[in-house]
Amino acid sequence: MSVARFRSVVLDCPDPLALAGFYAAVGGGTPHAEDDDWVVLQVPDGPRLAFQRAEGLTPPEWPRADRNSQQFHVDFDAGSTWQEMDAAHEKVLALGARPLDLEDREKKDFLVYADPAGHPFCLCRIDRP
Structure with a gap:
């Protein structure tokens, strides 16, 4: 039995909405911005990708x-x-x-x-x- 259930892969980036849009165009799905610093993309039949603002990355x-x-x-x-x-x-x-x-x-x-x-x-x- 696993300890926890997989949730998402998170990528640090300077512009979460723009990078989520890039991956949505490549793999599908629609980005959902929770705020300016966190955007989630559920890839159809695939993983959940999340994008987190990281200034100076x-x-x-x-x-x-x-x-x-x-x-x-x-x-x-x-x-x-x-x-x-x-x-x-x-x-x-x-x-x-x-x-x-x-x-x-x-x-x-x-x-x-x-x-x-x-x-x-x-x-x-x-x-x-």
């Missing part, structure tokens, strides 16, 4: 393990074909994502980006039955 450096490392990242299923991945790539760039690692995608089956606040996330190609 220093975004993680990718890939770093020694200091200011990513600590975690969000993965998105972007389809099973490279055509779907390419379309998702163009859409996240239009939303304000910044590429971090687009090399060797055929070997890795994922592409790495930074969201507008600098947090790493991946678009992943998965095989579907």
